[in-house]
Amino acid sequence: QVITINGKFPGPLINATTNDNIQVNVFNDIDEPLLFTWNGIQQRLNSWQDGVSGTNCPIQPGRNWTFEFVVKDQIGSFFYFPSLHFQKAGGGFGPIRVNNRVVIPVPFPQPEDDFDLLIGDWYNFNYKDVRRMLTNGPAQPNLPSLTMLMNGKGPYVNSSTQVYESFTVSQGNRASGKTYRFRVSNVGLRSSFNFRIQNHRLLVVETEGSYTNQMVVDSLDVHVGQSYSVLVTADQDLADYYIVASPKLSNVSNDPNSGLLGVGLLRYNGSSTNVSGPVPSGPSPFDMRFSIEQARSIRWNLTAGAARPNPQGSFNVSNVTVSQTFVLSGSNAQNGNGGVVYSTVNNVSYMTPDTPLKLADFYSNGSGVYTLDQFSTNSSNGELRQGVFVAAGRHKGWLELVLTNDLGSIDSWHLDGYGFFVVGYGFGDWTAASRFSYNLFDPVVRSTVQVYPKGWTAVYAFLDNPGMWNLRSQKLRNWYMGQELYLRVYDPDPNPAKEFSPPANLLLCGILHNKHQIHCH
Numbered sequence: 001q002v003i004t005i006n007g008k009f010p011g012p013l014i015n016a017t018t019n020d021n022i023q024v025n026v027f028n029d030i031d032e033p034l035l036f037t038w039n040g041i042q043q044r045l046n047s048w049q050d051g052v053s054g055t056n057c058p059i060q061p062g063r064n065w066t067f068e069f070v071v072k073d074q075i076g077s078f079f080y081f082p083s084l085h086f087q088k089a090g091g092g093f094g095p096i097r098v099n100n101r102v103v104i105p106v107p108f109p110q111p112e113d114d115f116d117l118l119i120g121d122w123y124n125f126n127y128k129d130v131r132r133m134l135t136n137g138p139a140q141p142n143l144p145s146l147t148m149l150m151n152g153k154g155p156y157v158n159s160s161t162q163v164y165e166s167f168t169v170s171q172g173n174r175a176s177g178k179t180y181r182f183r184v185s186n187v188g189l190r191s192s193f194n195f196r197i198q199n200h201r202l203l204v205v206e207t208e209g210s211y212t213n214q215m216v217v218d219s220l221d222v223h224v225g226q227s228y229s230v231l232v233t234a235d236q237d238l239a240d241y242y243i244v245a246s247p248k249l250s251n252v253s254n255d256p257n258s259g260l261l262g263v264g265l266l267r268y269n270g271s272s273t274n275v276s277g278p279v280p281s282g283p284s285p286f287d288m289r290f291s292i293e294q295a296r297s298i299r300w301n302l303t304a305g306a307a308r309p310n311p312q313g314s315f316n317v318s319n320v321t322v323s324q325t326f327v328l329s330g331s332n333a334q335n336g337n338g339g340v341v342y343s344t345v346n347n348v349s350y351m352t353p354d355t356p357l358k359l360a361d362f363y364s365n366g367s368g369v370y371t372l373d374q375f376s377t378n379s380s381n382g383e384l385r386q387g388v389f390v391a392a393g394r395h396k397g398w399l400e401l402v403l404t405n406d407l408g409s410i411d412s413w414h415l416d417g418y419g420f421f422v423v424g425y426g427f428g429d430w431t432a433a434s435r436f437s438y439n440l441f442d443p444v445v446r447s448t449v450q451v452y453p454k455g456w457t458a459v460y461a462f463l464d465n466p467g468m469w470n471l472r473s474q475k476l477r478n479w480y481m482g483q484e485l486y487l488r489v490y491d492p493d494p495n496p497a498k499e500f501s502p503p504a505n506l507l508l509c510g511i512l513h514n515k516h517q518i519h520c521h
Contacts, residue, residue, distance in 0.1 A: 001126045002152075003030060003082065003092035009152045010118050010187075011094030014080065016071050018101050018307045025066045026059055032085055033058030036067070037470075038096065039225060040078035040208050040447045042417055043069055046500045047358055047467030050416050052083045054357040054468055054486045057509035066505060071098045073307040076209030077183040077227040079118060086134075086480050089127035091152070093118060093187045098209070100306070107211050107304040108203075111181040111231060115167055119195070119222070119245045119262055120188025121146040134481060135340065148193065148245055148262030156242070156263040157279060165264035167243070169234040177235030181205075184220075185227040189476040191247040192223040192291075192410045192450065194282040195230075197266055198241040198275070202230040204298065208446040209419060211304040211312060219282040221248065221291045223450035224412040225474030232266075239273035241266040248285050248410060249453075288452050291410075292425050295450065299442040317421050317460050318440045323397035326377040327430065329404045330411050330451065330473055330483050333384035342482045343473065347381045348389050349482030355510025357390060357486055358468040362502060366390070368511055372488060389485035393463045402430050402458045405451040411478070412450050413457070415487070417469035419445040420459040430456035448474055466491040466499040 005011030016022060028034045035058050037051035047055050049069040059065045081093035095116035100106050123130050125144035133141040147154060154161030172178035184195055196202070196219035204215045206229035222228060222245075245262035252258035265275060283290045302313025333349065334341050342349035353360075353369050360369035370388040375381050377391045393399055401420065405411045422445075423438040438458065451457045472484035491498045508515055 001090060003087060003090040005092060005094060009091050011080070011092065013094065013116060014096045015099070016097065017099045018075055019070060019072060021068070021070050023066055023068045025064055027064040028059045028061055031061050032087070033060055034087070035059065035083050036080050036092070037083040037416070038069070038078065038080050039414070040076070040227065041069065041071060041096065042074060042419065042465060043467070044072040044465055045467070045498065047417060047469060048500060048503055048506070050470065052416065052470045053352045054470055056356055057359070057507035058084055059507070065507060068503065074098050074209050075100050075306050076206055077185065077229050078208065079185045079187055079227065081187065086127055086131040086476065088476055089123055089130055089189055095183065095185065097183065104305045104307070104309055107301060108205055108214070108231060109179065112170065112178040114181045115183065117151060117182050117184045118187045119148065119150050119184065119193060120186055121191040121247065121260065122149045123189070124259070131480070134477060145259065146189070146191070147259035148191070148247065150243070150245065150262050150264045153264070155259060155261055156265055157261070158259055160259070166267050167264070168267045168269055170269045171234050171238060177233040179231050179233045181229055181231055183227065183229050184222055186222045186224050188224055190224065191250070191260070192221060192412070193245040193247050193262065194285070195220045195222055196244050196280060196282050197232060198244070198280045199236050200232050200241065200266070202232060205229050205231055207298065207444060208448065209306070210445045211301040211306055212444060213299045213301050213442070215297060217294070221294060223410060223448070225414050225448040226412070226446070234268060236268070237273070238268045238271045240268070240271055240275040242275055242279050244279055244282070246282055246285065248291070250285050292452055295425055296439070298444050300444045302442055313442070317423065317443065320398045320460065322400045322460070323394050325400040325402065326391065327379070327402040327404065328377065329380065329406060330413070330478065331406050335384060342384065342386070343478040344384065345389060345483055345485050346376055346379065347384055348375045349384065349386045350389050350484045351386045351482070353388055353510065355512060357388070359508065359510070359512055361468060361488065363512055363515065386482070390488055391485060393487045393489040395466055395489050395491045396462070396464050399461045399463055400458065401461060402456055403449070403451045404430055404456045405453060408453050410450055410452055412448060412474040413471070414448040414474050415461065415469060415471050417465045417467055418461045418463070419447050420449070420461040421445055422449050422457070422459050424458040425452065425455065427452060427455045430458070434458070463489045465489065
C-alpha cells in the first residue's frame, strides 16, 4: 500500500527560489489523519507551518488544509514527507529545491540538467501492519525485509523488479563531458547508504542548504534524512553504468540478489552497450573510520554566497559564547519484562499529547499539556519514563547540542527550524575535553546529522528563530517509538515581526477543540 501525491510516488517536485511564498493545499484522501513536514525548511518565525504533531492539528480524512510558508533566506536540496502515524513507511515523500536568486551566483557552472534522486529502504509490507508489530509486541518483533528504492523503483539487478530508475545524459565533448547535478536524498526508514556511480567520480557541492568546499569522491555516505548535491561529468565511453546505493553496517553491499542493494542506471545518450561487470564495490560497510573521516572533510564554503550576497563565511562560530549545553543520549528501553521496547532521549520516551504544543503554548502557556523543563537535558532521567519532553532554548543564545549513541547502529538526528554548525564527531564518551577537537573554522551548516555507533556528534545552533521546534531521530522506528523532544524558543515580544501570529485557517483540536477560532491577519 503506497501513499501517493497527485497520483505520483514519489510526489511532485516543489521547485522554489529563495524567499518565495509557498502554498500547498493538502487534500487528505487516505483513511487516517495526516500532516506533512518540510525537512530542512526553517519556517522562519513561523513554526505554525512545520507540520509535526507538536505544531499542528492533523488534517482529518476527507478534509483539506493549506500550508503557507516562505523559504526565507534559504537555498538547497530538501524533501517533504508525512510526519504522523508511521506513514512515511507508506510513501508520501517528494523533493524540494530552493534555487538561488539570479543576483547571487552559484559557485559552479550551470549543469546541463538537474536530477532529483530520492533513495531509501522500504518495508515490503503494509506500513499499518509494521506499525502494529512495533506497538503490540513482541518486544523484538520480526519486522519484514527491506528493499532499497530509487525514486520509488526497485533495484535494476533484482529479479523481482518490474521497473527501475535510470537517467539519460549526453557525453558532449569527449575530453571534458557535460556535467549534471544529482540531488541525492536519503528518504529511508533506517539505513544509511553509500552512494556511487560506476566509473564516475562525484563532486560534492551542496548539502541541505549549504554550499560546501568542493570535494571529489568515489563514493558518498548519506545518512537517513540527509540531502546532498553532487556533480557528475559524462566523460566516459558511450555505455550504461550502474548507480548504486548500498546500506551501511550490512553484508549485502554487492549481492545482486539482495533487495537492499539499490541499483539504477546512468545511460549515455546514443549508447548501444549494456551495463557490464559486477556492481561496483564501495568502502567496507563496516568501516566507520572511513565514514567519519569523510564526514569531517565536508566543510563550509566560506567564500560562496548562498541565499544572501555576503559570503557564507560571514556567519561563523569561531568566537561565539555558548549559553546552553544539552547532552542527549539516544537509546532504547524496555517497558517491563518482555514489554514493548521504546526509543528514548535521556531515558524519556516521548508521548504525543492530543493538543499540539504550539497551540497549548499560545492559548494557555502550555498548561494542561506539558511542563517546561520537566526532564533533564544533560543526563539520564533514570529508569524508563514516558512523557511530553519540552526543553527551553534561550532566545538568541548559542546552544551546544551533544548527541550520543550507545547503540550498535548509526543514528541520525534532525532539528526543525534551524541549520546547525556541525563542529565535531567522535567515538567513545563525549567529555568537556572533546571540545578541543571541534572544528570552529569552517564547520558545515545543515539540519540533519549522523551519530556513529558508540559515538557522539556536537553541533552549535544559534536560537534566533522563536517557536516550538521538533528535535528527533530521523530513523522512523526510533522517532515513532519516542526518540524526540521539542525545543521551545520563546520571545516575549508580541510583535509579529518577531514571530508570526497563528494563521487564519488554524485547526484546533485536543483541549482546544471547542475553543472559538481566533482569526489573525
